Amino acid sequence: MDQINLVLGSKSPRRQELIRELRFAVEIRTEEVEEIYPDDLSPCDVPEFLAKIKAKPLIDSLVTNEVLVTSDTIVLLNNEVIGKPKSEEEACEILSKISGNTHEVITGVCLTSKEKCYSFSTTTKVTFSVLKPEDISHYVKTYSPMDKAGSYAIQEWIGFIGISKIEGCYYNVMGLPLHDLRKTLIREFLNS
Numbered sequence: 001m002d003q004i005n006l007v008l009g010s011k012s013p014r015r016q017e018l019i020r021e022l023r024f025a026v027e028i029r030t031e032e033v034e035e036i037y038p039d040d041l042s043p044c045d046v047p048e049f050l051a052k053i054k055a056k057p058l059i060d061s062l063v064t065n066e067v068l069v070t071s072d073t074i075v076l077l078n079n080e081v082i083g084k085p086k087s088e089e090e091a092c093e094i095l096s097k098i099s100g101n102t103h104e105v106i107t108g109v110c111l112t113s114k115e116k117c118y119s120f121s122t123t124t125k126v127t128f129s130v131l132k133p134e135d136i137s138h139y140v141k142t143y144s145p146m147d148k149a150g151s152y153a154i155q156e157w158i159g160f161i162g163i164s165k166i167e168g169c170y171y172n173v174m175g176l177p178l179h180d181l182r183k184t185l186i187r188e189f190l191n192s
Helices: 013-020 043-061 088-098 133-142 157-162 170-174 178-190
Strands: 005-008 025-028 066-077 080-082 102-112 117-128 163-167
Touching: 005 013, 013 025, 013 170, 043 066, 043 080, 043 102, 043 117, 066 088, 066 178, 080 088, 088 133, 102 170, 102 178, 117 170, 117 178, 133 157, 157 163, 170 178
Parallel strands: 005 025, 005 066
Antiparallel strands: 066 080, 066 102, 102 117, 117 163
16 A cells, blocks of 8 residues: 555644554644634534645645645534633533533544545544543643643543443544545545
8 A cells, every 4th residue: 555655734643643553654744724713614514624724734745646634633512612721720621521421522634635635524422421520630630631622532541431432433532533544545545
């Protein structure tokens, strides 16, 4: 599968680690973009919209056989977009909201080459058991929830003790739906 080289437009260490598991050649290129979306956009469409925004400044750098991968992940609880916390206090509030509830993790992915652009979204449902306030406080103080949508990482301690059920792709919750990504790359960019 060396007919294409992937360019990951993300500084996320988790996404960088995950995409390398697909066994394509991968290069990291990033440009800062303002992650703003229209107020009237359906919450389910936000991640795909932002993934496309992240692709725009990198398109001109692409050469033949390169496919740019950009993505954005949101947490959706009761139709409200839960982003990254701005403070430890907000991280505790967010974790208290998702405690004892089921939320959706939606990742939008944009794949761009010199010839075409294709985007999709993947949704995973995550159910948390009721979290004790002291567990929330411990997690926020001990780990780094500030750069994570929903204030948590599924692969960290809070995921081990708090998540009672997931429906869908585990890797999507980490930030990149590997199964759908690989399948789409093959269908849209290798077999076209």
